[in-house]
Amino acid sequence: MLRMLIAATLLAGLAFAEDERFSLNDYKERVDATIAACSADPNGSECRVNQMSVLPSTVEALSMIGYNGSYDKHAALLRDFASYPVPQVATAAIYALARLGARHEDLPVIREALLSDVPALRRAALGALKGLADPQAQVLFARGAPNPDYMPSGSSYVHNPLPFDPATVGVTWPKEPRYLFFRDRRSSGTYTFTTSQDVASTVALFETQAGAKAMGLGDITARFGGDHADLLREWQAQNETEGAIQAIVLKDQATPTRDAPVLIALVFEDYALGKTGFALLRLPGAPFPAPPTPPVAKPELTAPDDGKEWFSAGVFTPKAEAAADDVDAWREVVFEATPEAAQDYLAKFPAGAYRAEAEAMTTAPVLDASADVYAETQPIAIAWRNMPADREIAIRLDANTDGQPSFFDTRASETPIIDKAAGDATLTSSYPLDPGVYSVRAVDRDGVVVAETQVRIALAEATLTLTATSFAPGAPIEIIYADMAGDKRDFISIAKAGATDNDYGSPWLYTNGTATGSLTLQAPSTPGEYEVRAYYREERKVRARVKITVGGAAAPAATPAPANPEAPPAPTAATGPAALTLTATSFPTNAVIEIKFANFSGSPNDYISLAKPGSANTEYIVYQRTGGSVAGTLTLKAPAEPGAYELRAFFNEDESVVRATVPITVTAPEGVPLATLALEKQVYAPGETIGITFDNMSGSNVDYVAVAEVGARYSSYVSYVYTKGAKSGRAELKAPTKPGAYEIRAFYNEDESILRASVPLTVANPP
Numbered sequence: 001m002l003r004m005l006i007a008a009t010l011l012a013g014l015a016f017a018e019d020e021r022f023s024l025n026d027y028k029e030r031v032d033a034t035i036a037a038c039s040a041d042p043n044g045s046e047c048r049v050n051q052m053s054v055l056p057s058t059v060e061a062l063s064m065i066g067y068n069g070s071y072d073k074h075a076a077l078l079r080d081f082a083s084y085p086v087p088q089v090a091t092a093a094i095y096a097l098a099r100l101g102a103r104h105e106d107l108p109v110i111r112e113a114l115l116s117d118v119p120a121l122r123r124a125a126l127g128a129l130k131g132l133a134d135p136q137a138q139v140l141f142a143r144g145a146p147n148p149d150y151m152p153s154g155s156s157y158v159h160n161p162l163p164f165d166p167a168t169v170g171v172t173w174p175k176e177p178r179y180l181f182f183r184d185r186r187s188s189g190t191y192t193f194t195t196s197q198d199v200a201s202t203v204a205l206f207e208t209q210a211g212a213k214a215m216g217l218g219d220i221t222a223r224f225g226g227d228h229a230d231l232l233r234e235w236q237a238q239n240e241t242e243g244a245i246q247a248i249v250l251k252d253q254a255t256p257t258r259d260a261p262v263l264i265a266l267v268f269e270d271y272a273l274g275k276t277g278f279a280l281l282r283l284p285g286a287p288f289p290a291p292p293t294p295p296v297a298k299p300e301l302t303a304p305d306d307g308k309e310w311f312s313a314g315v316f317t318p319k320a321e322a323a324a325d326d327v328d329a330w331r332e333v334v335f336e337a338t339p340e341a342a343q344d345y346l347a348k349f350p351a352g353a354y355r356a357e358a359e360a361m362t363t364a365p366v367l368d369a370s371a372d373v374y375a376e377t378q379p380i381a382i383a384w385r386n387m388p389a390d391r392e393i394a395i396r397l398d399a400n401t402d403g404q405p406s407f408f409d410t411r412a413s414e415t416p417i418i419d420k421a422a423g424d425a426t427l428t429s430s431y432p433l434d435p436g437v438y439s440v441r442a443v444d445r446d447g448v449v450v451a452e453t454q455v456r457i458a459l460a461e462a463t464l465t466l467t468a469t470s471f472a473p474g475a476p477i478e479i480i481y482a483d484m485a486g487d488k489r490d491f492i493s494i495a496k497a498g499a500t501d502n503d504y505g506s507p508w509l510y511t512n513g514t515a516t517g518s519l520t521l522q523a524p525s526t527p528g529e530y531e532v533r534a535y536y537r538e539e540r541k542v543r544a545r546v547k548i549t550v551g552g553a554a555a556p557a558a559t560p561a562p563a564n565p566e567a568p569p570a571p572t573a574a575t576g577p578a579a580l581t582l583t584a585t586s587f588p589t590n591a592v593i594e595i596k597f598a599n600f601s602g603s604p605n606d607y608i609s610l611a612k613p614g615s616a617n618t619e620y621i622v623y624q625r626t627g628g629s630v631a632g633t634l635t636l637k638a639p640a641e642p643g644a645y646e647l648r649a650f651f652n653e654d655e656s657v658v659r660a661t662v663p664i665t666v667t668a669p670e671g672v673p674l675a676t677l678a679l680e681k682q683v684y685a686p687g688e689t690i691g692i693t694f695d696n697m698s699g700s701n702v703d704y705v706a707v708a709e710v711g712a713r714y715s716s717y718v719s720y721v722y723t724k725g726a727k728s729g730r731a732e733l734k735a736p737t738k739p740g741a742y743e744i745r746a747f748y749n750e751d752e753s754i755l756r757a758s759v760p761l762t763v764a765n766p767p
Contacts, residue, residue, distance in 0.1 A: 691732055
């Protein structure tokens, strides 16, 4: 009756008069009374009535405002409810604001909802941000949903736990840390927070713990960017939103590994959220151990004091004709909610008062998995029974285990023909599954879950067997492998001992899609400690490893035929040293360089790279494989930055020996428009504001000026700021925190291939 009254009131004109029996205006008083009643007596009738009527009716009323109300009339009321500490109500209010067309004045409550630890509320906030034409709103939406056509899943109202146990971090937190669930990147080892402290206090706190000073993001990128560029790229791209990022290395390692990672604190002004932001970043990326899940105690099923009603996930009124032991047995069935529990009831009470209900449960659709735990590469065998024959049913493996299932959570699916009472299906994912608990669901075409069960996915491991663990340089290494994923992208490689999982090493060979087999690799030419490694599907996760030692005399030059019959035959090496020939030795920036090569080994892994003189053999700007040809022609693109470079030749990805080099010069292009830059002075203290006067920019909204280390690549910078479409004007950047030689650079239209202007500056500590 109460719900009908609300609906009728809304349909009559959405007017909320003070003399109405129930209105949204007095909801807070009613929900406070509900909380008090449920705290005093969770099974009491007053608590049950409020839970079953007041909350759902209010959510329904808010939803109807979104469809039938007007922004001018109801926005203030919706903002009020969007801040209320009941997730279902706040979510309904946010969705209603979004439907009515959220405006700038709604951003504070939407932003607060985005910071919630409730998935459904965060999703509603992202939906509202998507349609809000406000720069800050669009920045936040891009951070939460980088793909504008995709909205993150999650309609659960269960509060998310913290993604890690703070005790495992060993770091003292700033005041009032708040984890940004909507920006969750923990799978890559990145955890982002806000704090009530200011930036300076937060930096000082981390500096004290680290025993070291903060540095600019450019310093971190210069040191770790080679192996961890993907993890750092996100922070480089968000300098506009977060300002100059200050980095403090809390735990350092000479060679970061998964077991001994580098831990970095990043501190910045989070302008979009109006707070100080900080992040913890692990290199290499790996999540912190999650906090243990507390066991859920099974509540005792006792009758309420009034002896008339019993409540669990709804209202249960015992049948008048049911005996006391019959009622107690059926309560157990309702609590278990399984066909097996209903069968046990029928065995004890074949003519019980709840016989019809029990028989209905025994004929309910059921899914059974053949095992509780599967390796991530195993197919999942599912048996089904009692499926409705009048609906098309899909058997799905879903990543989410609570809330409304989403298509975006599905990892594997099969649609069997339901023409009999029982059958089976096999679910196979086309890519590796992250370890954890997954839901297997039978879902009809309308998205209704007909039946559900859960399985656990465990990490899969391969097996490698060698005939020896010590080899001469260049000696053949026979490798027997098993338990591979069976994917054509599986491969076996040799890497330096202690190298990160991201470093595949060289040489390497694909297994040609076989889960079990053998192949032969050639030992590296440089003595040392190495590992033979197995990888699935070109992932960056080692599935098996065997340590080997390379030393002693080199093996004969002849290369044995590969054991894998599907592998290409070993190439025949050409006579004489490798040769590289060019038509010129000087090229404009971004020009195409044509290279003739000869006397290569014929391996498909031979390649030519372009690099800075003096850089490591493993470093390059661009490279191109020769395609297994002993001689031929290929092209590389000249860098965007003028300067001295060299071309290098390598055989079979063996970077220990450079087979040929040719120096070249890259010159600035002629006749391109240039900008002008001027600074107020030439020397700045660390963190001081740099005033930049610019002129003759292109007028694009994405023209920008950046501060970078002298000699750094054009795409590398400490921080940057857009000129916002102005051809002339003034911009400000923070000086890097690390003293040294820097320069301000200007670029048109985010085009880093041409430097339009530069002016030097020095960052030095005050005398």
